[in-house]
Structure formats: C-alpha cells, structure tokens
Amino acid sequence: MNAGPQATLQGNQRAGYRYSGIPSSGPADLISHAIANRLVGNHASESGIEITYGPFSAEFRAPAAIALAGAVAPTSLNGRMASFHETVFVKQGDFLEVGRPDHGLRTYLAISGGIVGDEFLESGSTYLPAGLGGFGGRALRSGDVVETSPGTEMALGRERTPDALKFPLGNSFALRASEGPDYTGGGVPLWTEQYKATRRASRIGIELDGAFPEIDAIANLPSAGIFPGALQLPPQGRGFLLLPDCQTTGGYPHILQVNRSDRHLLGQIRPGDSVMFLHRTREQAAGDLMKKQELIASWIHGFRL
Amino acid sequence: MRTPVIVPCGDDALRLVTRATEDRQAIARALRGSGIWDEVVIGRESVTVQFDPSALGPAKALDMLKRAVKADIEAALVGAPVLKLRVRSDETNAPDLADCAAANNCSGNEFLNTLGRSTLRVDMLGFAPGFAYVSGVDPNLMGGRLDHPRQRVRAGSIGFIKGYLGIYALDGPGGWPIIGRTDATLFDKAASDPFLLSPGAEVQIEWT
Numbered sequence: 001m002n003a004g005p006q007a008t009l010q011g012n013q014r015a016g017y018r019y020s021g022i023p024s025s026g027p028a029d030l031i032s033h034a035i036a037n038r039l040v041g042n043h044a045s046e047s048g049i050e051i052t053y054g055p056f057s058a059e060f061r062a063p064a065a066i067a068l069a070g071a072v073a074p075t076s077l078n079g080r081m082a083s084f085h086e087t088v089f090v091k092q093g094d095f096l097e098v099g100r101p102d103h104g105l106r107t108y109l110a111i112s113g114g115i116v117g118d119e120f121l122e123s124g125s126t127y128l129p130a131g132l133g134g135f136g137g138r139a140l141r142s143g144d145v146v147e148t149s150p151g152t153e154m155a156l157g158r159e160r161t162p163d164a165l166k167f168p169l170g171n172s173f174a175l176r177a178s179e180g181p182d183y184t185g186g187g188v189p190l191w192t193e194q195y196k197a198t199r200r201a202s203r204i205g206i207e208l209d210g211a212f213p214e215i216d217a218i219a220n221l222p223s224a225g226i227f228p229g230a231l232q233l234p235p236q237g238r239g240f241l242l243l244p245d246c247q248t249t250g251g252y253p254h255i256l257q258v259n260r261s262d263r264h265l266l267g268q269i270r271p272g273d274s275v276m277f278l279h280r281t282r283e284q285a286a287g288d289l290m291k292k293q294e295l296i297a298s299w300i301h302g303f304r305l
Numbered sequence: 306m307r308t309p310v311i312v313p314c315g316d317d318a319l320r321l322v323t324r325a326t327e328d329r330q331a332i333a334r335a336l337r338g339s340g341i342w343d344e345v346v347i348g349r350e351s352v353t354v355q356f357d358p359s360a361l362g363p364a365k366a367l368d369m370l371k372r373a374v375k376a377d378i379e380a381a382l383v384g385a386p387v388l389k390l391r392v393r394s395d396e397t398n399a400p401d402l403a404d405c406a407a408a409n410n411c412s413g414n415e416f417l418n419t420l421g422r423s424t425l426r427v428d429m430l431g432f433a434p435g436f437a438y439v440s441g442v443d444p445n446l447m448g449g450r451l452d453h454p455r456q457r458v459r460a461g462s463i464g465f466i467k468g469y470l471g472i473y474a475l476d477g478p479g480g481w482p483i484i485g486r487t488d489a490t491l492f493d494k495a496a497s498d499p500f501l502l503s504p505g506a507e508v509q510i511e512w513t
Contacts, residue, residue: 018344018355019333020500021430021474120494130434130475132494178316223431223438225346225353227318249348249431257315260358282363285316290359304357 001058002142004051009115009134011047014123018248025125025244028203028267029106030305031296032070036110038300039067039087039159046114047124051107056098060090065112071104071169071268085161104169104268113148127245162299173269175262177277178285182253187213191279199271204246206269208239215253226250229258260305261288311370319370320353326428330505336373347429347504385505392463392485392510401482405448405465417512419443425508435474435492435500439508442468454480461487474500
C-alpha cells in the first residue's frame with residue numbers, strides 16, 4: 001500500500017483506562033468507521049484503516065469485500081471510478097486508489113473480517129504518541145502489508161448506506177456543545193463567534209483561531225480529567241479542541257464541551273474550516289444523543305456513540 | 306470528610322472537587338467499583354467521571370454521584386500497595402540533579418537526602434500513559450519545568466518539580482528536570498494492568 005500523510009489502524013475505543021493515562025483512541029469519526037464496517041458485514045469494533053487526507057492506494061492480495069465512508073474522495077478500483085457508501089467486492093490483484101477529499105479530512109476503509117493489529121487493553125486501535133496498538137503502534141507506511149482475520153465469511157449481498165445516515169460534509173461545522181467547568185459566560189459571545197481551524201490539527205486535537213473569553217489565572221488550574229470534545233483555552237489565547245488521542249488530564253481552562261452526539265464530526269474538521277458552537281443544556285444534549293444514536297442503530301444494530 | 310463540590314463538565318462528565326489525597330483515592334476506588342461510570346479519572350484536586358447520557362440522564366447521574374459520595378468512603382488508604390524503587394542518580398541517569406541541587410543551595414546528595422525523608426504517594430496518573438504524579442515531596446525544595454522540554458525522556462526517569470516527582474512509565478517527550486532513573490519495569494504491555502504504579506500507592510525510593 002501507499003499510505004499517504006497519515007493512515008492508521010483504528011477499531012474500538014480503549015475504554016476505561018483513562019485513570020492510567022491511556023486515552024480512548026479509536027476512529028476520529030466514529031460513525032463513518034462504523035458505517036464502513038457495516039457495509040462489509042463487520043462489527044463496528046473491527047479495525048479498519050483511517051486515511052487522513054489521501055492519497056492512499058493498496059493492492060489486494062486476496063478477495064474481500066471492502067467499503068469506504070467518511071470524507072468522500074475521488075476513488076478508483078483498477079482505474080474505474082469506485083463508490084463510497086456501498087459494498088465493493090475485490091479480487092486478488094485489484095488496485096484501489098483513494099484521492100484527496102474535497103470536504104472533510106478522514107476517509108474510512110473497512111475490509112471484510114477486519115484488519116488484525118496489536119491488541120492492547122482490549123483494543124486494536126493505534127495510539128501513535130506512545131506507539132501502542134494497531135500496526136506495531138505506528139502509522140502505516142508505503143510497502144506495509146496488513147492482514148484480515150482468518151476464517152471470516154465475506155458479506156454476501158451488496159449493501160448501501162441509507163441516505164439518512166450519510167452526514168454531508170462542507171467547510172463549516174456547527175457543533176452542539178455544553179458549558180465546560182471553566183465556562184464564565186462573560187465577555188466574548190462564545191455561541192455566536194465563528195472560529196477557524198488552524199494548521200495545528202492531529203488526532204490529539206485541533207487548534208481554533210478566533211475571539212475567546214479572557215480567563216483569569218489561566219495556567220494555574222490543577223490538572224483534572226478531560227475527555228475528547230473538550231475545548232481548552234491555553235494561555236496563548238487560541239482554543240484547542242480535543243480528539244480521541246488527547247491526554248487524559250489537563251490544566252488549561254476547559255470552557256466548553258462538544259457534546260457526545262456531535263463528537264464524530266471533530267474527526268472531519270480540516271485546517272481552514274470554520275467552526276461554530278451551538279449552546280445546548282445537558283438535558284437537550286442527552287435528547288440529541290439518543291436521537292442520533294437511534295438513527296444509526298436503526299441500521300447498525302447496537303451502535304453507541 | 307466534607308462533602309465535595311460537584312461541577313458538570315459538559316454533557317457527559319461530572320467532577321468532584323476535593324483536595325485531600327486520601328479522599329480522592331477512596332472516592333475513585335468506590336466509583337470505579339460501582340460499575341456505573343465509564344471512566345473515573347483522578348486529578349490533582351478532583352475526581353472526574355464520564356457516563357453515557359443516553360443510558361443515564363444528566364440529572365440521574367448527578368444524583369447517583371451525590372449518593373455514591375455520601376456512602377461508604379470513610380475508608381481511606383487501607384490496603385494501598387507500597388512500591389520500592391531503586392533509582393540511579395549518576396550523571397547519565399540524572400542529567401538535571403546538579404541544577405536542581407544548585408537551585409536549592411545544596412549538593413546533589415543533600416537534595417536526595419531531603420527527598421528521602423519525604424513520604425511519597427502516587428497522586429494520579431495522567432499526561433501520558435502511566436505517567437505518575439507523586440506527591441508528598443518536601444515543600445522546601447524548589448524547582449520548575451525545564452525551559453526547553455526534551456523530545457525524548459527514557460522510561461523509568463524520575464522528574465522533579467516543586468512538591469512533586471513525576472515518573473515516566475514510557476519513553477516520551479517531557480519537561481520535568483530529571484533527577485534519577487529506575488530499571489524497574491513500570492510498563493508491561495501484555496499485562497492486564499500494564500502499569501506498576503497506581504493512584505494511592507506509596508513509593509519508597511532507594512537513591513543509589
């Protein structure tokens with residue numbers, strides 16, 4: 001394969017170990033990953049390839065069912081256009097090429113059977129900063145060969161993602177969010193301001209440029225548990241929105257939290273995109289989450305965000 | 306124990322603010338044992354829990370956390386493990402010891418002797434996988450972060466910043482001045498509990 005700027009194996013989230021300093025990792029866009037898996041008959045927890053802003057290409061050494069979801073990019077199989085959001089059957093020697101997406105940042109490639117990676121604490125997801133899980137703890141490189149689990153039966157029928165589950169991606173994101181523990185409410189109108197994602201963007205977090213409230217004693221908060229979706233405000237005055245590989249504790253003011261219902265979108269924000277936050281109460285947020293979860297679960301049995 | 310303050314952290318997390326180390330360790334253990342919370346994270350002055358709002362509504366979560374705290378958490382640090390670490394502090398393993406000592410107008414040995422009289426306890430793990438913040442360090446010892454963080458600090462390295470030791474379980478970047486290094490296996494990828502140090506554990510260091 002040719003892996004492009006950054007492609008990693010991601011499967012289920014590594015849940016329940018944050019007290020040891022181990023973040024969840026897993027797909028930055030949880031829904032797209034689950035959709036790709038569903039199209040090839042895999043459980044949502046199976047590992048697939050998270051492709052960050054193509055180009056990516058791979059030759060198949062064995063027949064398989066594959067599927068692509070997430071940021072839609074020009075894609076071809078043996079030179080012919082290939083579609084996203086449907087099951088594609090490949091033969092030995094077939095060649096898949098995924099280009100750069102027009103919108104969004106991460107494309108998910110699932111392969112029937114799931115890709116075998118290093119299991120660490122019940123998850124095969126890659127955590128790059130510590131080199132754990134996935135493909136020897138590292139990003140995929142050109143020339144790597146990955147294997148699927150042996151003995152798995154290929155999905156028989158061709159499946160398509162229902163339209164209601166395809167989240168359109170553009171250059172602006174409106175994310176539903178709730179107040180964080182260090183929210184002050186004063187000064188800058190956090191809920192109407194438009195922010196811009198800077199070039200500092202990784203699986204750890206995305207930096208946002210724009211007007212933020214001024215917070216006293218900015219660097220002096222005692223370290224406390226934080227989670228993906230948190231918007232932190234470091235002293236240099238730019239917001240930092242946390243993604244699945246973020247640290248488990250942090251001492252910067254945590255001013256708002258992107259709600260669980262919309263956290264999957266964080267994985268699709270690319271440098272230059274604009275970001276707005278929509279104010280939700282915690283009760284509204286729980287309702288939003290249930291609604292989205294039910295929608296996805298109507299097609300992906302048992303799906304949870 | 307005084308009733309801790311509870312602060313919501315967005316839509317799916319709640320934070321208990323309480324300063325005493327014993328309280329935090331005991332609360333965290335009780336919360337983790339309850340099976341209700343997805344994550345229970347100890348902070349410097351807090352315990353933060355994460356829950357699934359589609360299974361446990363925000364009002365109910367708050368109520369359950371209040372009840373959990375009122376329940377049996379008087380038991381402090383009974384049964385917390387004691388870990389003995391041999392730490393080497395020659396020049397290779399302790400590149401910043403001389404500077405730390407100089408900042409306190411003493412020799413490296415005097416600095417380590419003062420540390421040796423402190424009762425050390427793992428306060429929390431965070432920052433990086435298995436990175437242990439160890440509290441109890443003699444508050445008279447001064448010291449801050451390195452001006453230029455290192456790209457790579459070796460696993461087992463012991464850092465010092467006023468009031469704390471920081472123990473690196475894995476190789477990684479870091480800004481703590483390094484005053485020693487242990488050969489103990491702090492991280493075992495294959496173990497069900499991969500880290501030797503856990504919050505609440507007492508750490509006894511033999512400086513060599």
